[in-house]
Each structure stands twice: as C-alpha cells, then as structure tokens.
Amino acid sequence: MMIDPVCGMEVDERSPYKTMYKGKIYYFCSSNCLKEFQKKPEEYLRGGPKGMPHG
Amino acid sequence: MDKEEELKIEGMHCATCVLTVSKSLKSVNGVKEAEVNLATGSAKVILNGDVRLKELVKAVRKAGYDVATQRFIVKLNVNPEEIPKIVKKLENVRGVIDVQSNPGLGTVMIEYNPISTTPQEILKEAEIKGEILSKQHTEKDIIYKDLYDLLRRLLIGVVFTTLSYLFPTFSIIFSLPVQFYSGLRFHKGAYRALRNKTTNMDVLVSLSSNLLWFSSLFLLGKQTFFSDASLLITFILVGKTLEAYIKAKMSSDIRIEPYRATLKDGRIVSSNELKIGDIIIVRAGEKIPADGIVENGEGEVNESILTGEQKPVLKKKGDSVLAGGILVNGYLEIYVTRSWDRSYIMQVTEAVRGAYNTRVSIQNLVDKVSSIFVPVVISIGIATFLIWRFIMGFNTINALLFTVSVLAIACPCALGLATPMAILTSVHRALKRGIIIRDGSILEEIRNIDIAILDKTGTITKGEYSISEKIEFIENALQLASVAESRSLHPVAKALQKLGGKGEVEYFEEFPGRGVYAKVNGNDVIVGNRDFVKNNCDWDAKEDEGDILICINGKPGGVVSLKDEVKEEARKVIDYLRRKGIEVIIATGDNSKSVDQIGRELNVKVYKGMSPEDKAELIRSLKEKGHKVLFVGDGINDGLAIKEADIGIAISTGTDLAKSAGKVIISSLMDILVLFEEARLTVRKIKENLTWAFGYNSVLIPIAGGILYPHIVIPPEYAALAMGFSSVIVSLWSLIPF
Numbered sequence: 003m004m005i006d007p008v009c010g011m012e013v014d015e016r017s018p019y020k021t022m023y024k025g026k027i028y029y030f031c032s033s034n035c036l037k038e039f040q041k042k043p044e045e046y047l048r049g050g051p052k053g054m055p056h057g
Numbered sequence: 058m059d060k061e062e063e064l065k066i067e068g069m070h071c072a073t074c075v076l077t078v079s080k081s082l083k084s085v086n087g088v089k090e091a092e093v094n095l096a097t098g099s100a101k102v103i104l105n106g107d108v109r110l111k112e113l114v115k116a117v118r119k120a121g122y123d124v125a126t127q128r129f130i131v132k133l134n135v136n137p138e139e140i141p142k143i144v145k146k147l148e149n150v151r152g153v154i155d156v157q158s159n160p161g162l163g164t165v166m167i168e169y170n171p172i173s174t175t176p177q178e179i180l181k182e183a184e185i186k187g188e189i190l191s192k193q194h195t196e197k198d199i200i201y202k203d204l205y206d207l208l209r210r211l212l213i214g215v216v217f218t219t220l221s222y223l224f225p226t227f228s229i230i231f232s233l234p235v236q237f238y239s240g241l242r243f244h245k246g247a248y249r250a251l252r253n254k255t256t257n258m259d260v261l262v263s264l265s266s267n268l269l270w271f272s273s274l275f276l277l278g279k280q281t282f283f284s285d286a287s288l289l290i291t292f293i294l295v296g297k298t299l300e301a302y303i304k305a306k307m308s309s310d311i312r313i314e315p316y317r318a319t320l321k322d323g324r325i326v327s328s329n330e331l332k333i334g335d336i337i338i339v340r341a342g343e344k345i346p347a348d349g350i351v352e353n354g355e356g357e358v359n360e361s362i363l364t365g366e367q368k369p370v371l372k373k374k375g376d377s378v379l380a381g382g383i384l385v386n387g388y389l390e391i392y393v394t395r396s397w398d399r400s401y402i403m404q405v406t407e408a409v410r411g412a413y414n415t416r417v418s419i420q421n422l423v424d425k426v427s428s429i430f431v432p433v434v435i436s437i438g439i440a441t442f443l444i445w446r447f448i449m450g451f452n453t454i455n456a457l458l459f460t461v462s463v464l465a466i467a468c469p470c471a472l473g474l475a476t477p478m479a480i481l482t483s484v485h486r487a488l489k490r491g492i493i494i495r496d497g498s499i500l501e502e503i504r505n506i507d508i509a510i511l512d513k514t515g516t517i518t519k520g521e522y523s524i525s526e527k528i529e530f531i532e533n534a535l536q537l538a539s540v541a542e543s544r545s546l547h548p549v550a551k552a553l554q555k556l557g558g559k560g561e562v563e564y565f566e567e568f569p570g571r572g573v574y575a576k577v578n579g580n581d582v583i584v585g586n587r588d589f590v591k592n593n594c595d596w597d598a599k600e601d602e603g604d605i606l607i608c609i610n611g612k613p614g615g616v617v618s619l620k621d622e623v624k625e626e627a628r629k630v631i632d633y634l635r636r637k638g639i640e641v642i643i644a645t646g647d648n649s650k651s652v653d654q655i656g657r658e659l660n661v662k663v664y665k666g667m668s669p670e671d672k673a674e675l676i677r678s679l680k681e682k683g684h685k686v687l688f689v690g691d692g693i694n695d696g697l698a699i700k701e702a703d704i705g706i707a708i709s710t711g712t713d714l715a716k717s718a719g720k721v722i723i724s725s726l727m728d729i730l731v732l733f734e735e736a737r738l739t740v741r742k743i744k745e746n747l748t749w750a751f752g753y754n755s756v757l758i759p760i761a762g763g764i765l766y767p768h769i770v771i772p773p774e775y776a777a778l779a780m781g782f783s784s785v786i787v788s789l790w791s792l793i794p795f
Contacts, residue, residue: 020566022574025581025593025611027566043592 004028008035010051023047059089060151062110063172064100065125066093066117067203068246072427072473073257074122077250081120085112096477098203099172110154110170122249125202126154127171131180131187146183153179204305206242207298214239214291221284229273232283236270240290256431258468262777264435265464266290269773272457280454288774289465296781300474303788313406315397316380318346321390328380329397339389345382348395351375356387363401364491364724408495408722409488418501419743423472426751434467434758441762458773462761466776467754471783475746478791483739486794490731493722499704500739503732505685506704509634510676512690513645513652514548516708516726517627517659522552525651526603526618533558534614538607541565541575541582549605552619553584570646572605583608586648604649620651623658626727631659633730639687644672644698672698689729706732738794746787753783 003012011031013019019030023043030036038055039046046052066078075093082091082100087108093100102113114124133143147156147167152174157166165187169179176189214235221231237244243266246259269286315329321336328346331337336352339345345358357369360382369385372378378391381402397403438460445456480497487494494500514520529535536558542550544565550573564576572585574593583593584607591598594608603616631641641661645652648666656663664675676686676698688695688702696718699705707719708726721732757779761771771779 021568021571022566022583022589022593025583027574 006031006035006051007046008038008051009054060104060108062102062104062113062152062170064102064113064117064170065172066098066100067123067125068249069093069095069098069122072423073250073255073431075473076428077120077255077257078117078122081116082113085116088113094477095473096481109148110152114154120249124154125171126168128166128168129176129189130166131176131185131189133165133185133187143183143185146185147179150174150179150182201305204298204301207294207301210239210242211291211294211298214287214294218284218287218291221287225284228281228283228287229277232270232287235287235290236266239294240266243290243293256435258431260431261434261464261467262290262293262780265461265773265777268457268461268464272454276454282458282773285772285774289461289777292774292778293465293781295778296783296785299781299785300788303785303792313381313402316344316346328400331393331397333393333396335393337391337393339384339391341384341386341388343384345378345380345384345389345391347380347391347393347397348378348400349391349393350377351389352392353390354388356389357385358382359385363405405488405493408493409484419476419747423476423747427472430467430472434464437467437758437762438463445763459761459763461773462763462771462776463758465773466757466761466771466779468780468783471750471753471787472747474784474787475750476743478788479739479742479746482791482794483735483742487731487735490728491724492728492731492735493709494720494732495722496720499720500736501743502685503687503704503736504740506639506687508640508642508679508684509687509689510642510644510672510698510702511627511631512672512688512695512698513643513647513655514621515691516689517631517643518621518623518655520548520621522548522619522621522651524552524556524617525620527556527615528603528617529615531609531612531614534607534609535617536560537577537580537582537609538584538615538617540577541573541584544575545573549619553605553617581608581610582614601650604651618651619649621647621655623655624726626725628659630726630729631661633733637733644675669695669697673701676701689723689726742791746790749787749790750783 004015005011006013007028007030009031013029013031015029017029017031019033019036021028021030021036021040023039028039030039034055069075069078072095075095078100079091079093082088082093082102085108087105088102089105090103091100092102100117104113114126117124144156144165147153147165152170153167154170155168167176167179169176180187180189217231217235217239221228221235224231240263243259243262246257247263250257250260266286266289269282269289273281273283273286315327317325318328318331319325319338321338331347335347337346337349339356341356351372351374353374355371355373358372358378359369360379362381362383363379372389377394378389379402380397380400395401441463442456442460445451445459446453449456480500483500484494484497511517527535535556537560539553539556539558540560540562542553544562545567547567560578562575562577563579564574566574568574568585568589571589572583575582575584583590584605586604587598587600587602587606590596590606590608594606594613595611596606596608596613598606598613598616604619605617607614607616634641641659642664643652643656643659643661644664644667646667646669652663652665664671667675672688672690672695676688679686680701680703685703687704687706688698689706689708690698691708695707699707700718704721705719706721706723706729709722709724723729723732757771757776760769761776763770
C-alpha cells in the first residue's frame with residue numbers, strides 16, 4: 003500500500019490517480035488530491051500530508 | 058430538484074386549447090414551466106420535486122381536456138395489511154399518477170404516464186414483486202385512438218349526409234346521427250370550453266352547426282338546412298381526420314416497435330425480452346434486433362436509419378452493431394450488450410421526442426392572437442347578422458346563413474399548427490440524415506450565432522499525428538522512446554511507435570494526458586509533454602523545444618515535433634461559417650506547435666492548452682460580451698463547453714447519447730452545413746405557415762360574411778370545408794422540403 007501524499011490515506015498502486023515527480027511515482031485517492039499535488043508538489047513532499055483538499 | 062414530465066394531452070384542436078391547457082398546468086403549485094404542443098398533442102412540464110403528477114392530470118381534466126394514461130393491475134405477494142405501505146411507495150415513483158388498492162384481493166391498480174415509464178420500471182423502482190394482470194396497451198394505441206375515433210365519426214357523417222341529400226324529405230332523420238354522434242366531439246369540446254369560461258374552435262363548429270340544425274327545426278315545413286348542417290360537420294371531419302392522419306404518420310415514423318429476435322437456440326422472442334449476454338442470430342435481409350458485439354460471422358450492415366449513411370459497413374467478429382441496422386448480406390451471431398430500453402435507437406427516439414415539444418419565440422405572438430381570435434370571430438358573426446338583417450333588410454334565415462358561414466370558415470387551428478409542424482418536420486428530416494436535434498428551438502436560435510468555437514483534435518483534425526521534426530541528444534533515444542510508447546494507445550504514442558526500435562519493456566506506467574514512464578533495456582525512459590518531462594528530468598526545456606520530450610536516465614534524450622492533419626471537410630465548414638459572417642475560433646487542449654500551424658493554415662484564431670474548464674470559461678466570457686456562441690466538440694470530453702454554449706453541438710463518437718450534453722448530435726462536421734440549411738428552411742416555413750393562416754382568415758372571413766355578395770357567396774358547408782383544409786394545407790406545406 004502507498005500513502006497519498008496530499009491527504010495521507012492509504013492507496014492501492016492500481017489507483018488511476020497517479021503522477022510522476024522527480025522520477026518517483028505517487029498515487030492518490032482521488033482526482034482532487036492529484037490536482038492539488040500537481041499544483042504544489044514540493045509543499046506536500048516537504049510538509050507531508052495536510053488532509054483532504056476541498057473542491 | 059427540478060423534474061421533467063411529458064404528458065400526452067387528448068382533445069386539443071386548436072391554438073386556444075394550447076393556451077387553456079398551458080394555463081391550467083401552470084396554475085398548479087410547483088409547476089415552473091409548461092410547454093404545450095398542438096402538433097404532437099403533448100405537454101412538457103418542468104416541476105419542482107414536490108408536485109404530484111396527479112395534480113397535473115387533475116388540472117388538465119378540470120380544464121376540459123384529458124391526459125392519456127394507462128392502467129395496470131398487479132397481484133401482490135404480500136399480506137393485506139402491508140398494502141397501504143406499498144401504495145405509499147408506489148405513489149412516489151416517477152410517472153405514477155394514481156394508485157388504488159383492493160386489499161381483499163391483494164391487488165393494486167396503478168394509473169401511470171406511459172410516456173415516462175412502464176409497469177416493469179414502476180415495480181422495479183418501488184422494489185415490489187407482483188404479477189401484472191391486465192393486458193398492456195402500447196403507445197400506438199394512444200396515437201391512433203384519436204384517428205380511429207375521427208374515422209368512425211366521419212364514416213357515419215358521409216353515409217347519413219349522402220342519404221339526407223338523396224332523400225330530402227327524411228333529412229331531419231338522416232341528420233340526427235351526424236349532428237349528435239359525428240358532431241358530438243365538437244359539442245362536447247364547446248361545452249367544456251364554455252364551462253371553463255374560454256372559447257375554442259369547437260365553439261365555432263358547434264355554434265354554426267347547431268344554428269343551422271335548430272333553426273331548421275324551428276322552420277320545419279318551410280325552408281330547412283338539416284342536410285347543410287350535416288355536410289358542415291362532415292366536411293370539418295374530413296379536414297380533422299386528414300390532419301390526425303398526418304400527425305399519426307409523423308409520430309409512427311419516430312416510434313420504434315421492438316423487433317423480432319432469433320436466439321441461438323432457435324427461440325424467437327421480441328427484442329425487448331433480450332437480456333445482456335444473450336446470443337442472437339441475424340441472417341441476410343433481417344434487422345439487427347439489439348445493440349451488441351459480433352461474436353461470430355461476417356456481413357455488411359446498412360446503418361442508414363442510425364447514421365444517415367446509405368453505404369453498408371462491413372461487420373466482423375469483435376465489431377459493434379446497433380439495433381435498427383439491416384444485415385444486407387452475410388450471417389452474424391451477436392452478443393447482446395445493451396437492453397432494448399437503453400439501445401441507441403431508443404435513446405435517439407427519446408431525444409427526438411424532446412425536440413418535438415420545443416417552443417420558439419414566434420409562438421408567443423401566435424398565442425396572443427389565438428387567445429382573442431374566437432371571441433373576435435363570434436363578434437364579427439353577430440355584426441354580420443345585424444348588418445344583413447337590419448341594415449340590408451334580408452330575412453332572418455338569409456342573414457343567419459352569412460353568420461354561420463363566418464363562424465364556420467374561421468379556424469385558429471392553422472395558427473396553432475404553423476410553428477410546431479414546421480419544427481417537427483425539420484427535426485424529423487434531420488434525423489433521417491443522422492443528425493439528432495434534441496432541442497428544436499436551436500433551429501430558430503442558430504440564426505443569431507456570431508462566433509463558432511471548434512474543438513481541434515478529432516473535430517477539425519484527423520487526430521492522427523505524424524512526426525514533423527526530431528532531434529536526438531543521446532544515441533538511440535528515439536528508438537527507446539518508441540519502445541516505451543509501444544504499450545500506449547494514445548494517438549501521439551502511435552506516431553512515436555513508427556520510429557521503430559527494438560527492446561524489452563520491463564516496466565511501464567502511463568500518466569493520461571501527460572506522458573509515459575518505462576524501463577527499456579535497463580534504461581529509465583520518460584516520454585511526454587514539456588511540464589511532465591521537466592518535472593522528472595534534469596532539463597530546463599525551453600518553450601520552443603519540440604512538442605514531446607524524451608528523457609533517458611534523467612538526462613535530455615531528444616525532442617519530437619508533431620503534426621496533425623486538417624480534415625478536408627473542416628476547411629469547407631470553416632469557409633461556410635465565415636461566409637455567413639460567423640467568426641471561427643479553435644479551442645484545444647493540445648499545446649503543441651502544430652496548433653499554431655493549423656491556425657495559420659486555416660487563418661483562424663487559436664486558443665491552445667485549454668482544459669475543459671478553460672473552454673467553458675472562454676464561452677462564458679464571450680457570452681458576457683453579448684456574443685452568441687456555437688461550440689462543436691467531442692460529445693464526452695467537451696461536455697462542459699457544449700453545455701455552456703448557446704448552441705452546443707456534439708460530434709458523436711460513442712453510442713451513448715445519454716452521456717452527451719449537446720442540444721444537437723452530429724456524426725460528421727459536414728452536418729453543420731445541413732443544420733444551418735435546415736434552420737433556414739424551418740424559419741421560412743414558420744413564416745409561410747403563419748402568413749397562410751393569418752392571410753386565409755383575413756381574406757375568407759369577409760367573403761363568408763357576404764362582402765362580395767351577390768358575385769361570390771360561400772355557403773356554410775363550403776365554409777366548413779375550407780376550415781378543415783386550412784390545417785391540412787399548413788401540415789402538408791410543412792412537409793414539403795423546400
């Protein structure tokens with residue numbers, strides 16, 4: 003199991019919401035978390051998960 | 058939440074009826090909008106969630122008209138004490154009008170709206186199990202019921218009117234069935250209207266025929282007009298029957314009856330009994346009875362009923378087929394993938410039914426005129442009598458004959474039919490060419506469009522990329538990229554695959570819309586758009602550095618520029634729109650250099666790198682500036698923009714219409730030309746029909762009133778014939794495609 007870097011939830015590697023950043027693949031629980039990560043990846047990678055984004 | 062309900066209204070004859078029904082529906086609390094259509098005899102009502110359908114039906118019936126409903130009885134497998142709970146449940150199901158129970162027998166009778174639901178759906182939605190006892194009626198019964206009723210009355214009219222002319226001595230006897238059976242529907246309609254303090258065409262017919270008949274009774278032994286009264290009713294019935302026939306014919310053209318299907322085991326069933334997963338056999342010459350996939354066999358299928366394209370299409374194992382197509386030659390075994398109710402052809406039927414109920418703005422003028430039409434005609438009738446009797450000095454009988462002619466010749470029916478008939482025929486004609494118009498009002502609105510926004514990929518370009526430029530920074534980078542993309546189905550991947558390369562993909566991951574990552578021959582290969590690659594590679598790529606970047610083991614590997622070819626038909630459509638004074642814009646999600654090149658090639662403004670939200674936002678801002686915007690795009694990806702535009706057109710790529718937001722669904726860009734042409738024709742037809750309807754009355758009413766006496770006189774029975782034919786002419790004129 004992987005950890006969604008935005009909300010901190012456990013996600014399966016089969017999740018369709020994924021992206022690659024600095025050569026590493028990240029998985030997300032939803033399109034909201036994926037979009038949020040794409041906007042500011044460094045913030046989540048440095049500061050850790052901040053909970054489910056709104057919207 | 059708003060709900061939409063369609064009702065089939067019975068007993069409407071004229072434009073005044075439309076107003077009355079519409080008023081009565083709107084008087085129900087919670088009804089937001091009610092559009093009543095004379096040509097189809099239906100009403101589309103938008104209501105908020107709390108309104109019961111029963112209230113609408115009650116309102117229509119109170120106004121003197123009826124709603125076509127159906128009933129079925131269910132034998133429930135429950136204890137009697139549970140029935141009240143079930144009744145409550147059933148009452149809340151969509152389309153249910155009334156529920157009456159008989160706990161003693163364990164049955165409930167459900168009255169429902171056959172247009173919006175079926176007994177099976179009701180039972181399913183209410184989650185109850187039971188056996189349906191009564192024989193179901195089909196929609197055909199409703200449509201043809203009115204026609205058969207008219208035919209019966211007309212037949213009686215023809216027989217007895219002929220007899221009354223052949224044997225004038227007995228004319229009073231022979232006129233009885235005509236006056237009181239054939240003419241009953243007019244007398245009833247008039248009574249209903251007057252009771253509701255309104256007037257309609259029935260009032261004119263009933264008043265004129267009764268004036269003739271009862272004055273004859275009064276004059277018995279002297280001059281009588283029994284035969285004339287009969288002929289008046291018969292002639293009006295001729296017109297009404299013809300009109301009903303045209304309407305029934307039009308409706309049956311879009312109504313699809315279930316087909317006959319042969320299951321693989323030889324059993325023959327109706328296509329609405331087929332289940333997903335059934336295997337059916339179709340032989341040459343037979344209709345395909347269900348949507349599905351060819352499991353076995355091969356053959357050419359004519360899908361013109363669905364696409365408008367006459368050329369048969371070859372279907373073989375794995376190809377999808379749609380219900381309604383005809384297998385021209387060959388043999389197919391089809392795996393059913395969709396139930397009859399959800400089949401493409403049924404979705405089209407549903408969509409088109411919606412368009413038939415459209416109201417266009419010109420109709421408001423017609424409604425205003427219609428509401429005062431009958432009282433004005435009656436006033437003219439009275440004035441005619443007074444002038445001939447007291448100013449011109451004619452006797453009462455002759456003065457009365459002029460009045461009766463005035464009443465009989467004035468018919469607001471043609472006014473009421475003018476607009477809906479024109480729209481109905483255009484929507485119908487477009488359908489035959491594979492264009493689905495869901496909202497008929499676009500035929501009027503399309504004239505005001507001044508900006509057309511077209512999606513690029515798949516809409517104006519072929520969506521088949523080719524490589525226009527390639528640079529390699531690391532040896533074999535292009536080949537590695539080609540191997541990495543071999544697992545992707547994206548159109549860009551297909552172009553890269555052509556670069557050729559050998560190797561084994563040890564790991565593969567695709568990031569839709571961005572790129573791919575693969576491990577090829579031990580190398581980390583990332584191929585994708587600029588942002589995606591820059592985020593994952595030691596590379597500060599510049600804007601003009603190609604469309605697709607290739608990163609090998611974290612280092613810049615190479616760049617590729619792409620080219621997408623413009624469809625020939627796109628050039629024609631863009632030229633056509635420009636000639637009409639419409640500004641053309643391309644809005645695309647693609648951010649590559651090829652977009653600019655296409656913009657230059659077609660000489661149109663281009664917005665690139667647009668997300669679906671951006672496209673919708675662009676349309677919103679143009680609309681705010683006062684522009685009327687048309688958007689053409691892919692049915693599913695561009696849903697937001699299609700919805701936002703004044704006229705949203707979806708190019709259908711799939712077969713699930715329900716998912717498409719477009720008011721119009723086309724299968725090829727060239728259909729836009731047909732749409733504009735059809736719109737021009739519709740507006741012209743509406744105007745011509747209205748000119749005919751208004752002109753007819755303004756010319757014939759004074760003549761019927763005796764203005765050309767003694768040179769031209771129109772007797773009451775011929776006035777009636779002219780009345781009947783005014784509607785027929787409007788209906789027929791709408792059908793003529795020029």
